[in-house]
Amino acid sequence: MRVPGYWRNMPFLYRLAGWKCVHCGAFHNYKPVVCKRCRSREFAQIELPASGRLIAYTTVRSPPKEFAQVAPYAIGLIELDDGTRIISQLTDFREDELRDGARVEAVFRRIRVNGDQGIIEYGYKFRPALRRS
Amino acid sequence: MVKLGDVAIHGYGGYIPRYRIKAEEIGRIWGQDKSGFPVTEKTVAGIDEDAATMAVEAARTALRRAGIDPRKIGAIYVGSESKPYAVKPTGTIVAEAIGATPTKLAADLEFACKAGSEAIAIIAGLVRSGQIEYGLAIGADAAQGRPGDALEYTAASGAAAFIIGKPDHGAVAEIEAWSGYATDTPDFWRRPSDKYPMHTARFTGEPAYFKHIIGAVKSLLENDGYSLSEIDYFVFHQPNVKFPLAVAKYLKVGQEKVSPGLIANLVGNTYSACSLLGLVNVLDQAQPGQRILLASYGSGAGSDAFVIRVLDGILEKRDLAPRLAELIEDKIYVDYSTYLKLRDEILMR
Amino acid sequence: MAGVYVAGVGFTKIAEHWDRDLEHLMVEAANKAMEDAGVSSVNAIYVGCALSEPLQDQMNLGALMAECAGLVGAPALRMEAAEASGAAALYAGFCDVASGRSEAVLVVGGEKLSDGLSDEVSSGMMMMSGRSWYEGFMGADFYALNALLYRLYSKRYGEEGIPFFPVISHEHAEGVPHAQYPFKISLDRVLESPFIADPLRMLEVSGIGDGAAAVILVNEDLARRLSSPKARIYISSATDYVNPFDREDPLRLQSVLLAVNKVLEQAGVSRSEINMIELHDATSILAALCLESGGFSPPGEAGKLAMKGEFGLNGRLPCNTFGGLKARGHPFGATALYQVAEIYLQLAERAGKNQLDNPRVGLTLSLSGVGAAAFASLLKKE
Known part of the structure; x- marks a missing residue:
């Protein structure tokens, strides 16, 4: 639990907001000083689309201690509708819905709870899209 | 009112x-x-x-x-x-x-x-x-x-x-009128250190739920001059299926005006969201010009009642989600x- | 660049060393290496360790090592590059000697994973495989990232032969005194082991153990004066985007390709002259990706070549001749130095029952995370 770090990263963790390089288009999920691909210093603030499709997935069964309570949990590689690829926990999936190409959408969830006294850290996860297109 | x-x-x-x-x-x-x-x-x-x-x-x-x-x-x-x-x-x-x-x-x-x-x-x-x-x-x-x-x-x-x-x-809808009705009626509570609320069983009924909801609704109907026939949907707080139907019966409101906003049977009692989800379900199907009466209930105890008139915007906005x-x-x-x-x-x- | 030579090596058995502190394991390895090389002092000490902060509540490992090894006074630095920390220490020590500043340096790596509960080790590993506010926050640990790569690989090429890499490593580890798991396992046993993160199975990933390994690097002058066998060493490194899915092709480890190309160029050696490789088989899929990305197997073929026996002790390109990360063991900060030590033993004809027939050149590959950094070192018989 590191509260200032959590606070600094809220834009991405809460609503997939980040910075896109004006020159090469690379997406940064943190506030960059220089572009990680082309070293440009010009960025546009954007929000990534909140829906996409599942490219690959797995289930973590022996999790790090922060995630003991939610084990087992699924992790997915997701291609968002604009082509950006992101890693996310998957939630509310029935086992038969975990498949390549499944439509998914972002939701807001508890990620780490930090016991009874610490801060509750929230962020995005992806679930099966309600409207399956 | x-x-x-x-x-x-x-x-x-x-x-x-x-x-x-x-x-x-x-x-x-x-x-x-x-x-x-x-x-x-x-x-x-x-x-x-x-x-x-x-x-x-x-x-x-x-x-x-x-x-x-x-x-x-x-x-x-x-x-x-x-x-x-x-x-x-x-x-x-x-x-x-x-x-x-x-x-x-x-x-x-x-x-x-x-x-x-x-x-x-x-x-x-x-x-x-x-x-x-x-x-x-x-x-x-x-x-x-x-x-x-x-x-x-x-x-x-x-x-x-x-x-x-x-x-x-x-x-999507105009809030035309509101009425509130609250008294100290301890039918249900939770102390800060407790995980679960306490309640007083049958005392939560007549002196609590029914008295406050009916108080708020009557105030709207009587003081503001709405007649039952002007209201197309009634949404009551629904801790179960029985209570809202009993209110409707008391007010002489037909079940067809209550059912669209009565989702407790398949959802349960979502507490602070309870009557409001009933309203959402009605907005999902109501037509412009129709009126909805919403009456919430909170233990301890009080009720808010609103008269809401559906506007044309509902038609384009409803299906955005x-x-x-x-x-x-x-x-x-x-x-x-x-x-x-x-x-x-x-x-x- | 002046020549740098490995003049001696030392290591502990990889096991759960309940009765020993991290620094004492490292001292054992360091002492063995100094005796092996025949040196009684060094100009500098380079220490590789990844997780001493979370698992031992300890920093300042350089000075601590100098003291415990009875070498107080020598400059001592600790280098960190996650699982490749030992390789990072080697890189620094190499540069020190190559620059002419030092005549002899001690490079020692150690890790004591058994001091942590398994979920603490998992948390530590997560610090190494991603950014803490992204992959770490999401609970996408090292195994999860490997599993996603495995899926992409299977979709593109099929998974044939990938689960065979642990079988090779265990076969080579059989009877190796310093190996953590010195026994054979069958392909069926690998395939029947439970998923750690599907499709990655429990027996396709390295275990948790303690160990330390050390290497003495010397300059050409000293190398000539010492009587121990010497191997000339070269080392290169490269980085890539930390998250494999930020890379153009997640199944091509560019850091591995760059590091291998650079070290081959430095040594003036071609791929075909390499007699053996120590792979970073922290997972089966990484073993395959190392071979393919490094240019030692066509893309999608590593598993099939493995099944054909190409990477066995009698194959075209023997890999992990003492068991690799999977069977010899993978105490992170020490691992790269075990790799170098094992290549050295092969070149010095001291590999016992695992001895290859007159090997001349060996390569080691050490990765941090899922190839965020790669280190390639090449040893040449002198």
Whole structure:
């Protein structure tokens, strides 16, 4: 639990907001000083689309201690509708819905709870899209 | 009775978790008969859900329908009796998650099951006074019921959110009138250190639920001159299926005007979101010009009643997000042990 | 660049060393290496360790090592590059000697994973495989990232032969005194082991153990004066985007390709002259990706070549001749130095029953995370 770090990263963790390089288009999920691909210093603030499709997935069964309570949990590689690829926990999936190409959408969830006294850290996860297109 | 006027709902959203447990499954554990349960099934929040996350989901749906810039939202009030923090506002979490920061006001409200409707009344006042352009009123709960208690069959999870502003082209409904009725009637409470609420069984009925709801509704009907025939839908707080139907019977309202807003049988009692989700379900199907009477109830005890008139905007905005019925149909049943895990009832520390 | 030579090596058995502290394991390895090389002092000490902060509550390992090894006074630095920390220490020590500043340096790596509970080790590993506010926050640990790569690989090429890499490593580890798991396992046993993160199985990933390894690097002058066998060493490194899915092709480890190309160029050696490789087989899929990305197997073929026996002790390109990360063991900060030591033993004809027939050139590959950094070192018989 590191509260200032959590606070600094809220834009991405809460609503997939980040910075896109004006020159090469690379997406940064943190506030960059220089572009990680082309070293440009010009960025546009954007929000990534909140829906996409599942490219690959797995289930973590022996999790790090922060995630003991939610084990087992699924992790997915997701291609968002604009082509950006992101890693996310998957939630509310029935086992038969975990498949390549499944439509998914972002939701807001508890990620780490930090016991009874610490801060509750929230962020995005992806679930099966309600409207399956 | 207070004539509100000049206040309208621009976007609305309901959220319920995907998990359900059948009353029968709970009854199996506690040796209860298979008949006579207060509801058929109830929603169960996922292990990663709480009042704040559900408030965000409902707010995002409301925002999709409203189509406004979230930075125009000047106040966010979240009504809940299961707020994730004893001290720290849920409203700021919602504000950040929907891109509404910095907002002006963001407090949490608690009045048992009616804090969400009270949030609507407060937001309406702020809008009418011109202090804010838009406000967001939310009722959200991951309700607690002591294992084995009667409440366990109904205590459910969900949220409903309303973006309220001045009426203009595109508003989905106008809030025409409001009335409130509150007294000190201790039918249900929870002390700060307790995880589950206490209640007084049959005392929660006649002197509590019925007296306050009927008080608020009668005030609207009698003082404001609405006749029953002018109201197309009645939505009452629904801790079970029986109570709202009994109110309707007392008021001589036909069941066809109550059913569209009565979802407790398949959702359970979502506490602060309860009557508001009924309103969401009605907005999902009402036609422009129709009137809805909403009456919430919060133990302790009080009721807010509103008369809401549906506007033309409903037709274009309704389908900008999935209807509540789709969420009600989309479900995963869990057994009692999974339910305990999801609701953090397994001691892990 | 002046020549740098490995003049001696030392290591502990990889096991759960309940009765020993991290620094004492490292001292054992360091002493063995100094005796092996025949040196009684060094100009500098380079220490590789990844997780001493979370698992031993300890920093300042350089000075601590100098003291415990009875070498107080020598400059001592600790280098960190996650699982490749030992390789990072080697890189620094190499540069020190190559620059002419030092005549002899001690490079020692150690890790004591058994001091942590398994979920603490998992948390530590998560610090190494991603950014803490992204993959770490999401609970996408090292195994999860490997599993996603495995899926993409299977979709593109099929998974044939990938689960065979642990079988090779265990076969080579059989009877190796310093190996953590010195026994054979069958392909069926690998395939029947439970998933750690599907499709990655428990027996396709390296275990948790303690160990330390050390290498003495010397300059050409000293190398000539010492009587121990010498191997000339070269080392290169490269980085890539930390998250494999930020890379143009997640199944091509560019850091590996760049590091291998650079070290081959430095040494003036071609791929076909390499007689053996120590792979970073922290997972089966990484073993395959190392071979393919490094240009030692066509893309999608590593598993099939493995099944054909190409990477066995009698194959075209023997890999992990003492068991690799999977069977010899993978105490992170020490691992790269075990690799170098094992290549050295092969070149010095001291590999016992695992001895290859007159090997001349060996390569080691050490990765941090999922190839965020790669280190390639090449040893040449002198």
